[in-house]
Amino acid sequence: MAHSAKYIPPTKDAEKLRIVMVGHVDHGKSTLVGRLLYDTKSLPDSKYVEIEKASKKRGEVVEWSYLLDSFQAERDQAITIDTTQIFFSTEKRDFVIIDAPGHTEFLRNMISGTAQADAAFLVVDAEEGLQEQTRRHAYLLGLMGVSQIGVIVNKIDKCGYDKARFDILYNEIVSFLRDIDIRPMSIIPVSARNGDNILSASEKLEWYRGKTLLEVLHDFTPYQTPTSQSLRFPVQDVYRVEEKRVFVGRIESGFLRRGDTLLFSPTNELARVESIEVWPKGDKQAVTAQAGLSIGITLDKPIFVERGHVASHEDNPPMLSNVFRAHIFWLSDTSLKVGDTFRLHINTAQYPVTVQSIENVIKTEDLSKDENTKQVSKNEVSYITLRTRNAIPLDQYTENKNTGRIVLYSKGRVCGGGTVSMEGYVDQRSRNQPKSEHITKVAHLLSYTKRAERNGYTGGVFWFTGLSGAGKSTLAMLVEQALFKKGYQTYVLDGDNVRHGLNSDLGFSPKDRAENIRRVGEVSALMADAGVVCITAFISPYRADRHNAREVRPDRFHEIYIKASLDVCESRDPKGLYKKARKGEISQFTGIDSPYEAPDNPELTVDTESGNIEECVEQIAQYIIQNIEYSGQSLENMAEKDNLRVL
Amino acid sequence: MPDRYLDKLEAETIYILREAYNNVSPLGMLWSMGKDSNALLWMIKKAFFGKVPFPLIQLETGMELPEVYQFRDKLVNEWGLELDVHDCPPEGDMDKSLPPATRSAMRKTEGLKSLLGNDGYKGIIAGIRRDEQSMRAKERVFSPRSIDGDWDFKNQPAEIWDHYMSEVPEGAHLRIHPILGWTEIDIWRYTQRENIPVVPLYFAKNGKRYRSLGEKNITFPVDSDATTIEDIIKELETTKTLERAGRAMDSESENSFELLRTRGYM
Numbered sequence: 001m002a003h004s005a006k007y008i009p010p011t012k013d014a015e016k017l018r019i020v021m022v023g024h025v026d027h028g029k030s031t032l033v034g035r036l037l038y039d040t041k042s043l044p045d046s047k048y049v050e051i052e053k054a055s056k057k058r059g060e061v062v063e064w065s066y067l068l069d070s071f072q073a074e075r076d077q078a079i080t081i082d083t084t085q086i087f088f089s090t091e092k093r094d095f096v097i098i099d100a101p102g103h104t105e106f107l108r109n110m111i112s113g114t115a116q117a118d119a120a121f122l123v124v125d126a127e128e129g130l131q132e133q134t135r136r137h138a139y140l141l142g143l144m145g146v147s148q149i150g151v152i153v154n155k156i157d158k159c160g161y162d163k164a165r166f167d168i169l170y171n172e173i174v175s176f177l178r179d180i181d182i183r184p185m186s187i188i189p190v191s192a193r194n195g196d197n198i199l200s201a202s203e204k205l206e207w208y209r210g211k212t213l214l215e216v217l218h219d220f221t222p223y224q225t226p227t228s229q230s231l232r233f234p235v236q237d238v239y240r241v242e243e244k245r246v247f248v249g250r251i252e253s254g255f256l257r258r259g260d261t262l263l264f265s266p267t268n269e270l271a272r273v274e275s276i277e278v279w280p281k282g283d284k285q286a287v288t289a290q291a292g293l294s295i296g297i298t299l300d301k302p303i304f305v306e307r308g309h310v311a312s313h314e315d316n317p318p319m320l321s322n323v324f325r326a327h328i329f330w331l332s333d334t335s336l337k338v339g340d341t342f343r344l345h346i347n348t349a350q351y352p353v354t355v356q357s358i359e360n361v362i363k364t365e366d367l368s369k370d371e372n373t374k375q376v377s378k379n380e381v382s383y384i385t386l387r388t389r390n391a392i393p394l395d396q397y398t399e400n401k402n403t404g405r406i407v408l409y410s411k412g413r414v415c416g417g418g419t420v421s422m423e424g425y426v427d428q429r430s431r432n433q434p435k436s437e438h439i440t441k442v443a444h445l446l447s448y449t450k451r452a453e454r455n456g457y458t459g460g461v462f463w464f465t466g467l468s469g470a471g472k473s474t475l476a477m478l479v480e481q482a483l484f485k486k487g488y489q490t491y492v493l494d495g496d497n498v499r500h501g502l503n504s505d506l507g508f509s510p511k512d513r514a515e516n517i518r519r520v521g522e523v524s525a526l527m528a529d530a531g532v533v534c535i536t537a538f539i540s541p542y543r544a545d546r547h548n549a550r551e552v553r554p555d556r557f558h559e560i561y562i563k564a565s566l567d568v569c570e571s572r573d574p575k576g577l578y579k580k581a582r583k584g585e586i587s588q589f590t591g592i593d594s595p596y597e598a599p600d601n602p603e604l605t606v607d608t609e610s611g612n613i614e615e616c617v618e619q620i621a622q623y624i625i626q627n628i629e630y631s632g633q634s635l636e637n638m639a640e641k642d643n644l645r646v647l
Numbered sequence: 648m649p650d651r652y653l654d655k656l657e658a659e660t661i662y663i664l665r666e667a668y669n670n671v672s673p674l675g676m677l678w679s680m681g682k683d684s685n686a687l688l689w690m691i692k693k694a695f696f697g698k699v700p701f702p703l704i705q706l707e708t709g710m711e712l713p714e715v716y717q718f719r720d721k722l723v724n725e726w727g728l729e730l731d732v733h734d735c736p737p738e739g740d741m742d743k744s745l746p747p748a749t750r751s752a753m754r755k756t757e758g759l760k761s762l763l764g765n766d767g768y769k770g771i772i773a774g775i776r777r778d779e780q781s782m783r784a785k786e787r788v789f790s791p792r793s794i795d796g797d798w799d800f801k802n803q804p805a806e807i808w809d810h811y812m813s814e815v816p817e818g819a820h821l822r823i824h825p826i827l828g829w830t831e832i833d834i835w836r837y838t839q840r841e842n843i844p845v846v847p848l849y850f851a852k853n854g855k856r857y858r859s860l861g862e863k864n865i866t867f868p869v870d871s872d873a874t875t876i877e878d879i880i881k882e883l884e885t886t887k888t889l890e891r892a893g894r895a896m897d898s899e900s901e902n903s904f905e906l907l908r909t910r911g912y913m
């Protein structure tokens with residue numbers, strides 16, 4: 001049954017080069033691929049007969065695109081709906097051609113295809129020239145990091161093989177691509193239908209001196225695993241194999257050796273690689289493993305490591321940050337807005353993430369930037385700022401392609417994706433606490449998890465800050481009521497009621513204010529531990545005090561900025577305090593003779609000047625519910641299960 | 648090394664398997680005893696250090712070739728596999744409007760449906776490849792299916808880099824395809840390199856061999872003199888017949904395979 005013949009490796013380079021065909025609808029991508037397969041004699045005999053038959057049925061001679069467009073609906077409408085991957089080879093190497101659809105409706109399929117590609121052909125109809133999707137696709141190639149690009153000016157037969165037409169297009173293409181930092185390897189006039197310039201130079205295009213499509217195909221180089229970059233080993237899972245804890249995953253860049261000391265992020269734990277585990281066990285023990293391989297390792301110390309943690313060497317770790325910029329494409333029918341929460345997929349980790357701001361939306365037609373937009377709509381590209389609860393390990397896309405890209409999910413479906421940029425943000429690693437005492441940490445998490453499991457949601461601190469009269473107390477009480485009606489245990493700690501009891505010994509000097517906030521921070525954190533959704537309504541004017549409150553339980557603390565200008569607050573003056581302060585009857589009144597430091601990076605901003613009360617309540621309640629949602633997969637839960645899958 | 652590319656393919660498959668095992672439960676794998684599912688099974692053992700940590704399922708029609716059953720029993724024994732043999736409903740129960748071979752192939756689809764209904768699987772691993780058939784060329788690695796197994800191919804979700812879908816939609820299951828990117832020749836090179844057992848029917852006898860194994864009433868051997876894996880690889884480097892040429896249901900009508908697949912066929 002088993003065969004003992006000696007293994008003979010392939011003679012040519014069998015690494016497949018993956019090329020995506022992109023461009024505007026109907027510009028001839030599928031036809032071109034069909035023709036290429038036919039000309040290189042890659043088609044099985046029966047396939048040609050099948051295509052001929054299907055073409056005749058629809059009254060056409062030979063419609064090459066049917067080779068790719070295999071769905072009935074695609075053939076009937078003469079349009080590609082979903083990406084197809086076709087294998088073919090030349091004498092030099094093997095290829096995978098990814099035929100993407102050009103219709104806007106199917107951009108998600110074009111992106112799915114591009115995500116797999118090492119190189120691309122951008123197909124442009126010679127008659128129609130650069131169209132909306134040509135530009136958008138080109139932009140997306142850049143965004144998604146496909147840098148080897150050939151441009152095909154197709155259907156040159158329809159322009160009578162005219163050099164003048166080609167030259168005009170050539171200049172347009174070069175100038176557009178230059179603006180998005182793309183340098184095409186070649187721009188080739190082609191007729192897919194007639195097979196000109198595909199395998200060999202066409203006589204009808206004798207004025208063209210450049211390469212044929214096949215030559216450019218051979219110029220592309222396949223993906224090189226980044227073995228020379230810094231080590232990134234995102235942990236995919238932890239298995240118990242016999243008595244060993246084996247950490248499995250794929251090395252995304254660099255390499256590791258047995259005996260190396262690894263730094264795990266974000267925990268900052270250190271441990272040494274004791275062994276590299278392989279099955280079946282060979283005669284020799286594995287000593288190194290490099291980028292591209294799926295491996296398993298054991299460590300010399302029982303540190304807390306779980307899926308999503310990233311191992312690196314000590315000297316070149318990823319950055320840690322809870323806020324970063326992303327250059328994204330958006331695919332969902334529902335527009336992206338500030339304050340929206342998504343599930344961020346990065347490396348093997350998933351985190352809830354909130355849109356903190358939208359910097360701009362880029363119109364790919366003319367590359368103009370809209371900086372005043374409130375939303376990113378389907379198929380648009382944009383720069384946004386995202387915020388996670390805690391600092392997460394990150395690499396800039398420009399530093400590491402594999403670990404610097406993200407996908408955003410909502411309700412289990414992809415809604416967008418893109419690349420990470422840390423421009424303007426600092427590495428927070430230095431600010432991180434010293435190496436954690438993971439044992440006490442895990443012990444803490446246990447009870448928290450149990451409560452969350454019973455309640456179906458987690459406790460948390462939702463810290464309202466804002467001027468007197470901005471609406472903190474009013475909103476806090478209404479939100480409390482709204483959540484209570486939905487079945488959540490909530491409690492509001494309000495400035496006035498706390499000052500009458502717990503903090504009756506404190507005044508309004510900066511020192512007393514700080515102590516006031518410190519106590520409230522501690523109490524609210526305890527309430528969150530107990531499983532309560534705790535809302536605090538304090539002016540809390542100093543950034544440093546709020547920061548200290550956050551530090552008590554950073555993973556459960558949410559800063560919510562209740563925003564209204566001093567003028568508006570003063571005109572509202574519900575308790576007549578501003579009037580008194582102006583008259584000098586009260587001193588150290590925030591906004592009048594004591595400063596208010598607005599938050600830099602609040603998790604949520606609620607504008608009470610423009611929004612009506614119900615809308616504000618709804619906005620806050622929704623944000624809270626999203627953030628206390630308990631999924632059985634949370635970190636705490638993993639910790640409780642000892643974080644292991646027993647094989 | 649020219650065969651480094653097999654290491655990369657293997658690493659990709661192992662990555663997908665570990666993603667599936669982490670995110671989807673309960674999970675099962677369909678084992679057809681063919682070359683692809685054997686190679687996949689081998690990689691499962693590599694991914695999980697010699698174990699198969701989820702059930703292996705065989706959709707039983709009683710119509711496999713006798714050599715296939717012999718091979719199954721032998722491997723179950725040698726590799727210590729736990730196999731769940733699930734009976735498929737009889738051909739008489741299938742939609743009469745389908746062409747005959749397609750109808751016959753529908754039995755496995757119906758068998759899978761009843762399995763999903765009974766055992767509540769959320770994820771089913773299948774060893775299909777894109778190069779086998781033009782409909783499969785449009786597949787995703789993680790592909791959501793309705794509870795009936797229907798494939799809504801016009802509305803497939805995006806799949807970007809390897810950030811695969813990790814939540815199974817309500818009332819649905821995921822088909823997981825860890826060797827989608829392999830070709831027939833890759834599978835043979837890997838089978839040879841790793842010394843993975845295969846059913847002897849793949850090797851030529853009297854000028855004929857099976858390139859693809861299916862039920863005996865709807866699968867036929869093709870002309871070939873390949874008696875070893877090297878021969879098979881050489882044959883594949885030049886052949887111009889389709890791998891599934893011997894599978895009657897693929898070509899009964901222009902859309903017969905589309906009909907099968909949209910109704911839940913592997």
Ligand SMILES: Nc1nc2c(ncn2[C@@H]2O[C@H](COP(=O)(O)OP(=O)(O)OP(=O)(O)O)[C@@H](O)[C@H]2O)c(=O)[nH]1
Binds near residue numbers: 026157158193
């Ligand atoms: N005259 C001429 N017609 C062509 C050529 N290439 C493609 N066509 C025709 O252009 C039409 C569209 O071709 P497709 O290959 O389906 O276009 P596509 O870019 O794949 O379209 P989508 O995938 O739907 O975006 C078909 O009718 C082709 O026959 C060419 O070189 N010359």
Ligand SMILES: [Mg+2]
Binds near residue numbers: 029030031
């Ligand atoms: Mg097309």
